[in-house]
Amino acid sequence: MKVRALTAKNAGLIACESCHKLIDKGHSKTNEPICPRCNASVSQRKKDSLNRTWALLVSALVLYIPANLFPIMTLISFGKESKETILSGIHQLFVSGQWVIAIVVLFASVFVPIFKIIALSFLVISIHVGMSWQPVLRTRLYRFVEWIGRWSMIDIFMISVLIALVKLKELATVEAGPGAMAFAAVVILTMFASKAFDPRLIWDRLEGEDNGQ
Amino acid sequence: MTGSGPLEAGNSSNMKVRLACPECDLLHENQKIKTGHSSYCRRCGAILFRGQKDSLDRTLAYACTGLVFFLLANISPILVFKMRGNLSANQLVDGALAFLSSGYWPLGILVLFASVIAPLMVLCFLVSILLPLKYHRLPIFPEWQIRTLLALRPWAMAEIFVIGIMVAFVKLRDFADVGIGGSLVGIICMVSAMVLAFLSLDHRELWKRLEELKK
Numbered sequence: 291m292k293v294r295a296l297t298a299k300n301a302g303l304i305a306c307e308s309c310h311k312l313i314d315k316g317h318s319k320t321n322e323p324i325c326p327r328c329n330a331s332v333s334q335r336k337k338d339s340l341n342r343t344w345a346l347l348v349s350a351l352v353l354y355i356p357a358n359l360f361p362i363m364t365l366i367s368f369g370k371e372s373k374e375t376i377l378s379g380i381h382q383l384f385v386s387g388q389w390v391i392a393i394v395v396l397f398a399s400v401f402v403p404i405f406k407i408i409a410l411s412f413l414v415i416s417i418h419v420g421m422s423w424q425p426v427l428r429t430r431l432y433r434f435v436e437w438i439g440r441w442s443m444i445d446i447f448m449i450s451v452l453i454a455l456v457k458l459k460e461l462a463t464v465e466a467g468p469g470a471m472a473f474a475a476v477v478i479l480t481m482f483a484s485k486a487f488d489p490r491l492i493w494d495r496l497e498g499e500d501n502g503q
Numbered sequence: 504m505t506g507s508g509p510l511e512a513g514n515s516s517n518m519k520v521r522l523a524c525p526e527c528d529l530l531h532e533n534q535k536i537k538t539g540h541s542s543y544c545r546r547c548g549a550i551l552f553r554g555q556k557d558s559l560d561r562t563l564a565y566a567c568t569g570l571v572f573f574l575l576a577n578i579s580p581i582l583v584f585k586m587r588g589n590l591s592a593n594q595l596v597d598g599a600l601a602f603l604s605s606g607y608w609p610l611g612i613l614v615l616f617a618s619v620i621a622p623l624m625v626l627c628f629l630v631s632i633l634l635p636l637k638y639h640r641l642p643i644f645p646e647w648q649i650r651t652l653l654a655l656r657p658w659a660m661a662e663i664f665v666i667g668i669m670v671a672f673v674k675l676r677d678f679a680d681v682g683i684g685g686s687l688v689g690i691i692c693m694v695s696a697m698v699l700a701f702l703s704l705d706h707r708e709l710w711k712r713l714e715e716l717k718k
């Protein structure tokens with residue numbers, strides 16, 4: 291016989307996601323209970339977590355292609371245009387010897403989005419197949435993904451600074467490119483994907499439950 | 504829905520359970536912890552809460568400081584760009600406006616929200632929640648304010664904006680003269696104050712004070 295851990299779910303309680311208050315499940319009979327402390331609507335687990343995470347991840351993966359193919363910005367100086375993609379921008383930083391900044395941007399713009407998509411896909415699959423391997427490590431992986439995701443916005447902010455700053459008519463101007471739009475969408479979609487994922491499902495599976503809601 | 508088998512420890516009614524781990528759902532007793540220490544989930548290691556001395560007062564002080572620096576960050580340029588005797592400079596909201604006017608309006612809205620509106624709202628909400636509490640009054644719509652504050656937090660990206668400014672600075676320095684404006688200092692101070700405000704905020708204390716006032 292399996293020993294069940296004393297979780298809120300097993301004790302018939304729901305933890306409010308917003309204020310962490312424990313709510314007695316029998317207390318309210320409505321489908322959508324409301325937290326008595328902060329008025330947020332509460333549910334035992336995030337609703338439709340795995341499907342929503344999948345949908346957001348697939349959209350992010352699709353948009354990752356134009357984000358890297360199209361230029362994120364164009365520098366026009368003395369009538370000469372030079373288009374820059376995410377990768378060519380990083381390359382240029384390396385070439386000019388700014389390798390600290392180059393590594394920061396390489397991590398934020400290339401590694402982090404790919405890492406997030408792979409890590410979240412792995413987590414979702416691990417729940418689909420009922421994996422019991424290293425739940426602590428997988429929870430830690432999720433925590434890291436959730437923490438690091440926002441930092442991919444560095445490039446978008448960098449472009450916003452350049453287009454506002456470099457506007458000396460014929461001498462030099464910077465314009466944003468379509469790649470920036472796709473890249474921002476990738477960042478936002480992966481942020482929503484990690485928000486949609488419910489790490490408590492990792493632990494539910496250890497007890498042999500199969501409803502992923 | 505739940506499987507069979509005995510629960511790991513006692514049952515929930517005779518154990519003073521107050522908190523479920525947000526990441527693995529394990530129930531924890533609301534033990535007293537020393538100030539300055541954090542409490543972690545014993546199963547998955549997630550932070551349950553941080554014990555803080557004078558948490559709410561300190562958060563309020565940091566939030567007010569942050570608001571002052573936010574205003575200072577708006578009066579002078581962030582960076583100054585020089586080329587052949589010509590000058591141009593940018594201010595906090597200019598990046599968002601440039602996106603908006605160049606046809607990339609979704610990026611304009613995103614940048615405006617993440618670098619200006621959300622940080623400002625987060626600081627304002629902190630003050631409008633904590634200032635009345637300090638004088639033992641109920642804030643207006645406290646539940647709504649706190650929920651909005653927590654939902655906004657990941658989208659207030661002022662700290663990432665600062666790194667973005669630095670990358671832009673380094674990129675341009677290769678190519679022309681770039682100077683640092685006074686606002687950059689203001690933004691960095693605002694970001695530090697905002698991060699410290701959140702680090703010192705003890706949510707349990709916040710709800711405890713609110714519930715005491717409601718009685």
Ligand SMILES: [Zn+2]
Pocket residue numbers: 306307308309310311325326327328329330
């Ligand atoms: Zn609540």
Ligand SMILES: [Zn+2]
Pocket residue numbers: 524525526527528529544545546547548549
């Ligand atoms: Zn836990």
